[in-house]
Amino acid sequence: MTTTETHGAREARGDTAGFALLAARLGDDALVLGQRLCQWITRAPTIEEDLALSNIALDLIGHARALLALSGTLDGTGRTEDDLAYGRGDREFRNTLLTALPNGDFAVTVARQLAYSHYAVLYYEALAGSAEPGLAACAARAATEVDYHRRHADGWTVRLGLGTAESGRRMQAALDRVWPYTAELFDEDDLVARLAGTGAAASPGPLRPVWRERVHAVVERAGLAVPAPRWEARGGRQGLHGEEFAPLIAELQSVHRQFPGGTW
Amino acid sequence: MTGPARTGAQPLTADEVRARVHALPDPELPFVTLGELGVVRGVFLAPDGRMEVEFTPTFLGCPALSEITAAVAGTLAECGHPDGRVRQVLTPAWSTDRITPSGRRALAEHGIAPPGPTTAPRPVRIGLGAPCPNCGSRATRPHSPFGPTRCQSVLVCTSCRETFPYLATV
Incomplete structure (x- = not known):
C-alpha cells in the first residue's frame, strides 16, 4: 500500500509537461480576460467602476504572469511570461471562449465576471491541493483574489437585476448572451482527465454542480431567470477562437512588435 | 544594481x-x-x-x-x-496581519486607515468600522471596494464627509 502510494505520488508530481499545459491554460484565461477588462479603462460608468475593473484586470494579469512563467519553467523551454504573452500567435492561446467575449454593455461584462469568478474561485481552491507546489501556491493566492472579484460581480448582478426595468432587461439579456460560453470552463479533456487520474491536479468537471448552485442563487436574488441555452460554445481550449480574438491579441502584442525587447 | x-x-x-x-x-x-x-x-x-x-x-x-x-x-x-x-515566495500567502504596529501607525499618520485583524469575526472583516483618519469619527461606511492601489479600498466618513483609503484586510 505504502509503496503504491509513493509511486502514485511520484507519478503525480512527475507529469511536468501536463502541469505546464494546465498552467498555460489558466494563465491564458487570466491574461485574455484581464486584457478585455482593460478596454473599460476611462469608459466605465463611474470613476469607482473604472478603478474596480482596472484593479480586477491588474489582478488577472498578475495571475497570468505567475502562471505563464511557471508554464515556461515546467515545459523546459525556459520561456518567460513575456515570451508566452507576446511571442505566440492567436491559435497558440488556450483560453476559453468566454474570457475573450467582447465586453458588450456593462451588464455583459458583469455577467462574464459572474460566470468566470465563481468558476475561478472553485477551481483555484481545488488546485491549491495540486501535487505541483508552484501551481498549488499560485492557486491558493489567486483564489482569495478572485473571491474579491466574485463579490463585485455578485453585487452588480443583483443591483442591475433589481434596479430599473431597463437595467433588469439588460442584465437578463447579458446572462442569456454569456451562458452558452460557460460550459467550456468545465470541459474534461485528455489533459485534465490524466492529471486528475493520478491525483496530480483537480479536474474542473466535478465543480460544475456547485458553480451552478452558487451562480443560480445570485441570479435568483437578482430577480432574473437562469438561462437554459440549447447550445454550448467551445473551441478555445484547442486554440480555435472567435473572430474577435485575433484583434485583441494584436492589440496586446502591438508594442512588443514595434519595439522588440524594448525596456523603459 | x-x-x-x-x-x-x-x-x-x-x-x-x-x-x-x-x-x-x-x-x-x-x-x-x-x-x-x-x-x-x-x-x-x-x-x-x-x-x-x-x-x-x-x-x-x-x-x-x-x-x-x-x-x-x-x-x-x-x-x-x-x-x-x-x-x-508565495506560501504562506501575505496577510495584513503581518503589518507591524509601527507600520500601522505610519499608515494612519498618512491618512490610510490600517486594516483590522483577519481573526475578527466575518462581518467586521469586510472593512466596516475603520475610524476616519481625518476626524477620528467611527461613523464610516464602505464607498468602493476598489481604491487607488490594489491593496486599498475606499470608505466614506459620515461625520466629516471625507472619503479616505483603507488598507483592506486580507
Whole structure:
C-alpha cells in the first residue's frame, strides 16, 4: 500500500509537461480576460467602476504572469511570461471562449465576471491541493483574489437585476448572451482527465454542480431567470477562437512588435 | 544594481543585510518600510555561499514587485553581495496581519486607515468600522471596494464627509 502510494505520488508530481499545459491554460484565461477588462479603462460608468475593473484586470494579469512563467519553467523551454504573452500567435492561446467575449454593455461584462469568478474561485481552491507546489501556491493566492472579484460581480448582478426595468432587461439579456460560453470552463479533456487520474491536479468537471448552485442563487436574488441555452460554445481550449480574438491579441502584442525587447 | 561597490570591504552579515532590506521603503506606500509591511520573509546565507532574500508579494499582480526586486538586489550589491539572490515566495500567502504596529501607525499618520485583524469575526472583516483618519469619527461606511492601489479600498466618513483609503484586510 505504502509503496503504491509513493509511486502514485511520484507519478503525480512527475507529469511536468501536463502541469505546464494546465498552467498555460489558466494563465491564458487570466491574461485574455484581464486584457478585455482593460478596454473599460476611462469608459466605465463611474470613476469607482473604472478603478474596480482596472484593479480586477491588474489582478488577472498578475495571475497570468505567475502562471505563464511557471508554464515556461515546467515545459523546459525556459520561456518567460513575456515570451508566452507576446511571442505566440492567436491559435497558440488556450483560453476559453468566454474570457475573450467582447465586453458588450456593462451588464455583459458583469455577467462574464459572474460566470468566470465563481468558476475561478472553485477551481483555484481545488488546485491549491495540486501535487505541483508552484501551481498549488499560485492557486491558493489567486483564489482569495478572485473571491474579491466574485463579490463585485455578485453585487452588480443583483443591483442591475433589481434596479430599473431597463437595467433588469439588460442584465437578463447579458446572462442569456454569456451562458452558452460557460460550459467550456468545465470541459474534461485528455489533459485534465490524466492529471486528475493520478491525483496530480483537480479536474474542473466535478465543480460544475456547485458553480451552478452558487451562480443560480445570485441570479435568483437578482430577480432574473437562469438561462437554459440549447447550445454550448467551445473551441478555445484547442486554440480555435472567435473572430474577435485575433484583434485583441494584436492589440496586446502591438508594442512588443514595434519595439522588440524594448525596456523603459 | 546601481549601489556603490564596496571594494575591499567585508561583505555584510545576514543580520546587517536584513536590517537594510527591512528599512527599504515600499514603492507604493513610501512612508512604510518593507519590514513594517511584513513582506520580507527571510534573509540568509544560502548553502552555495550566496546571500538570499525571500519576500512575499501582497498581491500576485502587485505592480511594485519588479521595483522591490530591483531595490533589494541593489541593497544586496551595496552590502557586498553582488551575486545575491532575490526570490519571491508565495506560501504562506501575505496577510495584513503581518503589518507591524509601527507600520500601522505610519499608515494612519498618512491618512490610510490600517486594516483590522483577519481573526475578527466575518462581518467586521469586510472593512466596516475603520475610524476616519481625518476626524477620528467611527461613523464610516464602505464607498468602493476598489481604491487607488490594489491593496486599498475606499470608505466614506459620515461625520466629516471625507472619503479616505483603507488598507483592506486580507
